[in-house]
Amino acid sequence: MSSRFSRVSFHTDTVERFKQYAIENDVNYTETLEAMLDFFEKHSIDPFVPFDNSIHSLKLLIDKRMDAVVAILRQIEREQTKPTKEMLDRLFEKQSESKPMYREKKSFGRDTQ
Template sequence: MDDFNTVRLKKKTLNKFKKYSKKISPSYSETLDYMIAFFEDNNLSPYDTLGMNRTSLQNVFNKRLDALISILRNVEETQLVGFP
């Protein structure tokens, strides 16, 4: 049998955690385990930001699209020579 201990949290934080936990897993311990595993697996801190802003995300997409276009042009020039 698992040993249990207590943790003191502000009421507001505890209520938010309980509400969130109901969506994630059947127990608070399991929810907290998932959260810790996420941060450890992704080598993140809760203070890190995950998302990029819209402009930087658009720049990444544009670079990848430019790379894809270059690859297709290269294939057209080198492999499709002689085809009508």
């Protein structure tokens, strides 16, 4: 099945750049233009907005989110993990056997009957 062709007018400099790009990638003009359009549509990139700004703003957004995650993890460590570990350490540490804290009172000489 043959596709129909149509004409579009471009500036001569643009046509030369486009031809050179297609030759470098070893594809025909239609495939080159379709690949370019697919790329912009797939990645939701507006070719009229500077690309560096969009990547930079995305990087800043990700950095802010990562900072927030780090802050949450530090808060969890400070308020939950460390106090829990300290309580468990105190619970399981060996009691010193030097002197008993309480002594049982014994009645000497009395019979309990």
